[in-house]
Each structure stands twice: as structure tokens, then as C-alpha cells.
Amino acid sequence: MNGHSKKRPTKLRLDYELIESLVADGAKVLDLGCGDGQLLADLIEQKGCQGRGIEIDEEATLQCIQRGVPVYHGDMLEGMSFYRDGQFDVVILSQTLQQTMDPPKVIHEMLRVGRRAIISFPNFGHWLVRVQLLLGGRMPHNRLLPYHWYNTPNVHFCTVKDFREFCERQKLGREEIFLSARYQRLSALLANWRAGTAIFQIERGEPLAPPAPGKPGG
Amino acid sequence: MGACFARYHNVSIDDEVPISDESRLGGRESVGLVQTQTFTFAAPPGELELECGQKLGPITLAYETCGELSAARDNAVLICHALSGDAHVAGYHAPDDRKPGWWDLFIGPGKAIDTTKYFVICSNIIGGCKGSTGPSSVNPATGRPWGLKFPMVTISDMVRAEAALLDHLGIERLLTVTGGSMGGFQALEWAVRYPERVASAIPIATAARLSAQGIAFNEVGRQAIMADPNWQGGDYDGKQGPLSGLAIARMIGHITYLSDEQMHAKFGRRLQDRERFGYGFATEFEVESYLRYQGDSFVRRFDANSYLYITKSMDYFDLPARCGSLVEAFENVRAEFLVVSISSDWLFPTYQSKEIVKALKANGIPTTFVELDSPYGHDAFFLPNERLSATIAGFLANVLRRGRERAGRGSANP
Numbered sequence: 001m002n003g004h005s006k007k008r009p010t011k012l013r014l015d016y017e018l019i020e021s022l023v024a025d026g027a028k029v030l031d032l033g034c035g036d037g038q039l040l041a042d043l044i045e046q047k048g049c050q051g052r053g054i055e056i057d058e059e060a061t062l063q064c065i066q067r068g069v070p071v072y073h074g075d076m077l078e079g080m081s082f083y084r085d086g087q088f089d090v091v092i093l094s095q096t097l098q099q100t101m102d103p104p105k106v107i108h109e110m111l112r113v114g115r116r117a118i119i120s121f122p123n124f125g126h127w128l129v130r131v132q133l134l135l136g137g138r139m140p141h142n143r144l145l146p147y148h149w150y151n152t153p154n155v156h157f158c159t160v161k162d163f164r165e166f167c168e169r170q171k172l173g174r175e176e177i178f179l180s181a182r183y184q185r186l187s188a189l190l191a192n193w194r195a196g197t198a199i200f201q202i203e204r205g206e207p208l209a210p211p212a213p214g215k216p217g218g
Numbered sequence: 219m220g221a222c223f224a225r226y227h228n229v230s231i232d233d234e235v236p237i238s239d240e241s242r243l244g245g246r247e248s249v250g251l252v253q254t255q256t257f258t259f260a261a262p263p264g265e266l267e268l269e270c271g272q273k274l275g276p277i278t279l280a281y282e283t284c285g286e287l288s289a290a291r292d293n294a295v296l297i298c299h300a301l302s303g304d305a306h307v308a309g310y311h312a313p314d315d316r317k318p319g320w321w322d323l324f325i326g327p328g329k330a331i332d333t334t335k336y337f338v339i340c341s342n343i344i345g346g347c348k349g350s351t352g353p354s355s356v357n358p359a360t361g362r363p364w365g366l367k368f369p370m371v372t373i374s375d376m377v378r379a380e381a382a383l384l385d386h387l388g389i390e391r392l393l394t395v396t397g398g399s400m401g402g403f404q405a406l407e408w409a410v411r412y413p414e415r416v417a418s419a420i421p422i423a424t425a426a427r428l429s430a431q432g433i434a435f436n437e438v439g440r441q442a443i444m445a446d447p448n449w450q451g452g453d454y455d456g457k458q459g460p461l462s463g464l465a466i467a468r469m470i471g472h473i474t475y476l477s478d479e480q481m482h483a484k485f486g487r488r489l490q491d492r493e494r495f496g497y498g499f500a501t502e503f504e505v506e507s508y509l510r511y512q513g514d515s516f517v518r519r520f521d522a523n524s525y526l527y528i529t530k531s532m533d534y535f536d537l538p539a540r541c542g543s544l545v546e547a548f549e550n551v552r553a554e555f556l557v558v559s560i561s562s563d564w565l566f567p568t569y570q571s572k573e574i575v576k577a578l579k580a581n582g583i584p585t586t587f588v589e590l591d592s593p594y595g596h597d598a599f600f601l602p603n604e605r606l607s608a609t610i611a612g613f614l615a616n617v618l619r620r621g622r623e624r625a626g627r628g629s630a631n632p
Contacts, residue, residue: 068616
């Protein structure tokens with residue numbers, strides 16, 4: 001199954017706020033693994049967005065409904081398959097890429113139903129991760145990666161460098177934003193060592209253009 | 219027979235749902251006493267032209283309401299019942315009623331459909347036998363019950379009759395229309411047929427068309443009725459009627475409403491009131507006893523010809539075929555949707571709800587989909603379910619809030 005998302009802490013992560021700032025007013029937004037629907041509710045409320053969510057957890061789905069966020073309870077690939085090409089301006093995947101069974105397929109679908117994808121993920125190249133494995137000889141376990149090897153939902157980790165290479169091979173235009181392990185905004189300098197979280201905005205082909213209104217989302 | 223089924227009075231699915239103290243008459247979550255009312259329309263020459271081409275009129279609908287219609291008339295909720303349901307959706311008819319209306323678990327002050335906020339309407343479908351015009355009603359042309367001379371009615375016809383009732387009640391637009399199973403057919407039909415009159419729809423455990431499997435079970439039920447010598451071609455008025463045929467039809471139905479897991483949990487292979495096999499054909503297993511009880515109690519409250527007509531109306535329901543495709547069927551839909559399926563439902567499996575969701579999403583219609591994790595099979599929506607209650611309550615509250623915000627903006631900026 002794809003997209004085992006955990007409930008996300010409300011407004012705790014800066015990447016939430018950053019993602020919000022990346023979405024244009026009135027945009028048609030699909031949030032994959034939308035959790036309790038907080039991000040979408042904010043986008044709907046504050047930016048007049050047309051928000052839709054996909055969430056596999058039944059309890060979190062209920063919270064979306066109570067917030068008034070239209071949500072599809074189920075697998076994200078299946079949920080996306082119901083949409084027409086280009087139905088969204090933006091498709092968001094926050095901190096969940098590493099939990100999907102088939103990341104290339106997920107990204108491909110995101111860029112089919114949406115014109116732009118915003119993907120945030122924990123950077124496995126962060127120095128603390130490297131040190132824990134290199135010197136400690138154990139699987140990294142820290143504030144970024146709070147799981148043990150036996151209970152982690154993460155199955156496809158990557159580093160900033162890995163994801164850049166992926167984008168290049170797939171010929172995807174990208175914009176990068178980096179956050180420290182304490183969610184402070186970072187420069188791109190030595191990002192693969194310093195970034196705890198990376199946020200990539202990607203599009204097919206050419207470099208990113210300013211967002212424009214799209215077709216209605218469903 | 220009664221004695222050997224006595225144990226089951228506390229466990230069967232639709233008859234014996236536990237009633238909380240709050241939901242008893244006088245309890246703070248009960249709508250209290252309700253009365254069935256009737257509305258008659260389509261008197262000749264203004265008969266309703268049915269989908270089959272025949273005309274029907276006058277038509278009487280039995281209906282009940284609870285809660286109060288708001289001044290803006292924006293809080294009306296139409297509940298559509300399933301195959302064997304009726305207008306008595308919540309509350310009690312009399313102080314000594316053993317049980318409340320069929321969806322009382324979800325309707326009342328503080329419940330999922332909160333009658334302090336919403337005005338609830340439920341009518342018996344045409345073709346039914348609970349006060350609305352159906353095959354057991356008197357044919358004005360002959361002065362005798364219609365029997366099989368009653369014209370075939372479809373889900374569309376039922377919904378058009380419901381629309382006439384809403385006109386009569388002065389309700390232009392529904393906050394929501396909801397129903398499970400065949401009630402879900404009506405909810406979908408409403409959203410498609412009257413896009414301007416439906417702000418939201420909540421189809422539960424349903425489909426956009428009845429599957430071959432569903433038609434098959436319906437046909438076996440009908441054959442059981444029609445093979446009963448007491449059916450007499452449908453002309454059994456004043457006589458006993460096809461009681462054993464109808465009971466068998468109900469037994470078959472009940473199998474499809476449960477799940478393998480639940481049958482195992484509830485009955486297993488346990489024997490009823492005996493220690494060992496009798497090596498005969500008396501009722502021995504608990505599951506047999508349960509089905510016999512369901513069949514026997516059903517014939518006391520339901521008309522066999524109505525069973526034939528209503529199951530047939532389900533068989534005919536096919537939105538995609540009627541409109542070219544389901545995506546096209548939903549092209550003009552204006553309502554937002556909450557689609558609910560039940561994980562263990564094999565009569566209306568989840569994939570059939572997903573087909574609805576897919577076609578809605580392809581049309582850009584705001585759609586929420588929830589698959590309820592429940593072991594109880596198709597009939598789970600008749601059982602207590604906190605999650606279903608909270609889901610419906612949350613969805614409705616937001617539909618009402620948004621509708622009122624829009625109306626407020628509309629009046630501020632005419």
C-alpha cells in the first residue's frame with residue numbers, strides 16, 4: 001500500500017507554512033496523505049483555494065470531514081487515478097514520499113493530475129544521520145527519523161543529492177528549499193549535509209513558471 | 219415457533235438493535251412521538267407519467283417529519299429508505315412501541331442528523347406497502363387491489379413522487395438527501411434529476427447500478443414468492459397470500475445483508491436448543507433459526523407483491539446505461555457528496571462506491587469518500603456506529619455552514 005501517513009502535528013512544522021506560502025491564492029490543490037486536513041483547511045480558509053485530500057487513515061479522514069475538507073479515504077495512487085489530467089494547479093506530498101511503495105509512480109501521477117508538485121521529505125544525507133550510521137554503526141534514530149528499524153513506515157529514503165539526480169534523469173524542472181533539523185530556513189550551501197528537510201517544487205520539462213488558474217478539481 | 223426464537227430477540231440485526239436510555243421515548247436524544255401523514259397528488263387527469271410509459275394517479279405518499287424547517291427553508295434532510303423500509307424513520311408512534319423508527323440511531327437531538335438543527339423528511343416509496351400507493355392499494359378502476367395490474371415503478375418514479383411531496387411541503391432545496399442501499403439509489407437519482415434542488419447527497423452502501431449478483435438474489439426472492447401456490451398470480455387479496463414464499467425471499471435477503479465473518483461470530487455452527495444432531499429436517503442450527511425468525515416476522519409486516527415490484531425497480535436502476543456513462547450522468551450535478559461504503563459489504567462492495575466517487579471527481583464535484591471498517595456486512599448502516607455518526611454530522615454541519623455563508627454573501631452583495 002502507498003501512503004501510510006501518520007497524523008501530522010498541527011502547524012508544528014515550518015514546512016507546512018512554507019508549503020502554504022508556495023501555493024497561489026485560489027489554486028486547485030490536492031494534498032496526498034493530507035492527515036487531519038489542517039493544511040488544506042488553511043489553504044481553503046485563508047487563500048480561497050479549492051482543496052481536496054487523500055488520506056488512508058480512517059480517524060484522520062473523519063477529522064478532515066469535520067473540518068469541511070473533501071477527502072478520499074484510501075490509497076493515494078488509487079485516489080489520484082480518479083482525476084483527469086491537469087485537474088489541479090498543485091499536488092502536495094508532505095513528508096510522505098519516503099513511505100510510498102513506488103515513488104516514481106507517485107510522482108508521475110502527481111504531475112499527471114497536477115501542473116506542479118510540491119514534495120517535502122526528510123534528508124537522509126543529513127550529517128547526523130551519516131554520523132549515527134558511520135560512527136554509531138546503527139540505523140539513524142533522531143528527531144528527523146523517530147522510528148526504529150523494525151517499526152519504521154519509511155521504505156524509500158533518499159538524500160537531497162539523490163532527489164536532484166532523479167529530477168534530472170526525469171527531466172523535471174525544480175526549485176529547492178531547505179530546512180534545518182530544527183526547521184530553520186537554510187541556504188543551498190552544503191544542503192545535502194545540513195538540511196533536515198528538503199522541499200522540492202517540480203514540474204515537467206522547463207523551469208518553473210508562476211502559477212496560473214487551472215481546471216476545477218474534483 | 220415463537221419460543222424457540224426467543225433467545226434471538228436480543229441479537230438479530232435489524233429488529234434488535236439495542237436502544238439506549240437517551241433514545242427511549244422521553245429520552246433527551248429521542249424525537250419523541252411522531253405521526254405518519256399522507257399526501258395525495260396526481261389525480262386524473264394529472265397522473266404521473268411513469269418511466270414504463272403507463273400513468274399512475276392519484277398517488278398517495280405516507281411520510282413523517284421531525285425537527286423544524288428553518289425560516290430560510292435551508293435545513294431539510296430527505297431520508298430515503300431501502301427495500302423493506304417505510305416512512306417511520308425515527309421516534310415512536312405510540313408510548314408502548316417496542317422499538318423506534320428504522321434509523322432512530324442516527325436521527326434525533328444530538329445524533330448524527332440532529333433534529334434540533336435539521337428538518338427530517340422520510341416517505342414510503344411508491345410501490346411500497348406502508349401507506350404509499352402500491353400493488354396492495356385499491357385500483358380506482360376496479361375497486362379491488364391492483365395486484366400485478368399495478369404499473370411497474372422505477373427509482374426515477376419514486377424520486378419524482380418524493381419531489382412532489384417536497385413541493386407540497388414548500389421545500390425548494392434539500393440540504394441533503396441520504397439513504398443506504400436502495401435508498402442510496404434514490405439519493406443518486408435525486409442529485410442527477412434535480413441538480414438545483416440538492417445541496418448535498420450522502421449515498422451509503424450503494425451503487426450507480428445494481429450488479430448482476432444483486433439482480434440474481436432479487437430474482438431468487440421473486441421466484442420463491444411466485445412459486446408459492448398461495449401467490450395466485452398476485453391476486454391473493456383477502457386470502458393468506460404467499461407467506462412461505464415471501465419468508466424465503468426475506469431469508470435469502472438476510473444472507474446477503476450479513477457477512478461471512480459476522481455469521482461465524484454470531485452463530486458459528488451452534489445448535490439451537492439442543493445438544494446433538496436430530497438427523498432430520500427440523501430447524502437445528504442457530505443460523506437456520508435466525509433466518510426462519512427473520513422470514514416469519516417479515517411476512518407479518520410486508521406485502522409480497524410490493525416485494526416483487528420494489529426488487530424489480532432495483533434491478534432496473536442503471537445510471538451509467540441511462541446517461542451514456544456515469545461521468546456523463548453526473549455532468550450537471552451541483553451537490554457535494556459524501557460517499558460511504560462498508561468494508562465487509564459484499565452485496566454492494568466498496569468498488570461500486572468507488573465507481574461513483576471516480577465519476578464525481580472526474581466532474582470536479584467536491585466528494586468525500588469513506589470506507590467504514592466494519593465486520594457487519596451490508597446492514598452495518600443500521601447498527602450503532604460512532605464513526606458513521608460523526609462522519610455524517612461533520613459533513614452536514616459544513617454543508618449547512620457553507621450554504622449559509624454563501625447565502626449571507628448573496629444578500630450582502632445582491
